[in-house]
Amino acid sequence: MSNSIELTITYERSCHEAIETQLILFGCQAFLSKELEEVEREEQPTLSLKAYFDPQEYAGRRQAIERYLQSAAAGFCTRVIEPQDWENSWKAYFQPLEVAEGSIRIQPAWEPLSPQETAPYMAVILIDPGMAFGTGQHPTTILCLEALARLPLAGKSVLDVGTGSGILAIGARKMGANPVLAFDNDPLCEPICRENAALNQVEGIDFRTTTAEHISQVHDIVIANIIAGVHIEIMPHYRRLAGEYLILSGILREREADVRTALNLHGFRHAASTYRGDWCALCVEV
Numbered sequence: 001m002s003n004s005i006e007l008t009i010t011y012e013r014s015c016h017e018a019i020e021t022q023l024i025l026f027g028c029q030a031f032l033s034k035e036l037e038e039v040e041r042e043e044q045p046t047l048s049l050k051a052y053f054d055p056q057e058y059a060g061r062r063q064a065i066e067r068y069l070q071s072a073a074a075g076f077c078t079r080v081i082e083p084q085d086w087e088n089s090w091k092a093y094f095q096p097l098e099v100a101e102g103s104i105r106i107q108p109a110w111e112p113l114s115p116q117e118t119a120p121y122m123a124v125i126l127i128d129p130g131m132a133f134g135t136g137q138h139p140t141t142i143l144c145l146e147a148l149a150r151l152p153l154a155g156k157s158v159l160d161v162g163t164g165s166g167i168l169a170i171g172a173r174k175m176g177a178n179p180v181l182a183f184d185n186d187p188l189c190e191p192i193c194r195e196n197a198a199l200n201q202v203e204g205i206d207f208r209t210t211t212a213e214h215i216s217q218v219h220d221i222v223i224a225n226i227i228a229g230v231h232i233e234i235m236p237h238y239r240r241l242a243g244e245y246l247i248l249s250g251i252l253r254e255r256e257a258d259v260r261t262a263l264n265l266h267g268f269r270h271a272a273s274t275y276r277g278d279w280c281a282l283c284v285e286v
C-alpha cells in the first residue's frame with residue numbers, strides 16, 4: 001500500500017453528515033468517523049473525523065476541498081501518512097459491528113472469530129481496510145447489507161457496482177449468492193478486493209476494473225452504493241442488467257425523488273425506501 005493524505009477535521013456536530021457527504025463527493029477513500037447514533041449521543045458541540053485521500057486525487061482537488069472546509073469546518077489539518085500509520089489508526093478505532101438485526105457481523109481481520117462464534121451469523125465479513133471505501137461502518141454500506149439480508153440470495157447471481165473494498169460482494173457471496181461479479185472504476189480497488197476475498201476464504205467472485213457499459217450479463221440482483229447523480233447517469237445500464245432486484249444506496253434523502261423519477265422513466269415501478277440518518281436506499285423489484 002502507498003502513502004495517503006490524512007485530513008483531520010473538526011466541525012460543529014450539526015455539520016457531521018454534510019461534511020461526510022461532501023468528502024465522498026470529493027473522492028475521499030476512507031473515513032474514521034463515528035456512527036450517527038454515537039454522534040447523536042455526544043454532548044460536546046464540536047466533533048472531529050479523519051478522512052483519507054489518494055495523494056494524486058487530493059492534489060487534483062486540493063483547492064476545492066480546502067475552500068469547502070474553510071467555510072464548512074471549524075478547523076482542519078493535513079498530513080501525509082505511511083501505510084503503517086494508517087493501519088495503526090484504523091486498528092485503534094475499528095470495532096466489530098453487527099448489522100441487519102444482528103445477522104451480519106463486520107469483524108476486524110486481526111480479531112477473527114472461532115467457528116463456534118461465527119455459527120450464529122448469516123455472514124461474518126472480515127475487513128482489513130486498505131484505501132478503498134467500504135469498511136462497513138458507513139450508513140450507506142449498512143443499508144445495502146440490510147437490503148441483501150432481506151433477499152433470498154442462495155444461488156442468485158449478483159452484480160456489485162462500485163465495489164470499493166468488495167464488502168457487499170463478499171457479504172452476498174457468504175450469504176449464498178453465486179456467481180458474483182463486482183467492479184469499480186477505480187483501479188486501486190481490484191487488488192484490495194482480492195485480498196479481502198482471500199481473507200474471507202470466499203471464491204467465485206469476479207472482481208474487475210471497469211464501468212457498467214462494459215458488462216453484458218443480466219444478474220438476478222444488482223446492487224450499487226454510489227451517489228444519486230451516478231445512479232441517474234447509469235440507469236439505462238441498470239435496466240439492461242437487473243433481472244429481479246435492483247438495490248440503490250448512497251442517495252441523500254433530498255435526492256430520493258430525483259432517483260425515483262429516473263427509475264420511473266426507465267420502467268422500474270416498485271421501489272421500497274429505507275433510511276439511516278440523511279441517507280436513503282431503494283430496493284426495486286424489477
Ligand SMILES: C[S@@+](CC[C@H](N)C(=O)[O-])C[C@H]1O[C@@H](n2cnc3c(N)ncnc32)[C@H](O)[C@@H]1O
Nearest residue numbers: 133134141162163164184185186211225226230
Ligand atoms: C460509496 S463507495 C461504495 C463502496 C462499497 N460498495 C460499499 O458499499 O461500502 C462507491 C464506489 O463506487 C465507485 N464508483 C463511483 N462511480 C463509479 C462508476 N461510474 N462506475 C463504477 N464504480 C464507480 C467508487 O470508486 C467507490 O469505490
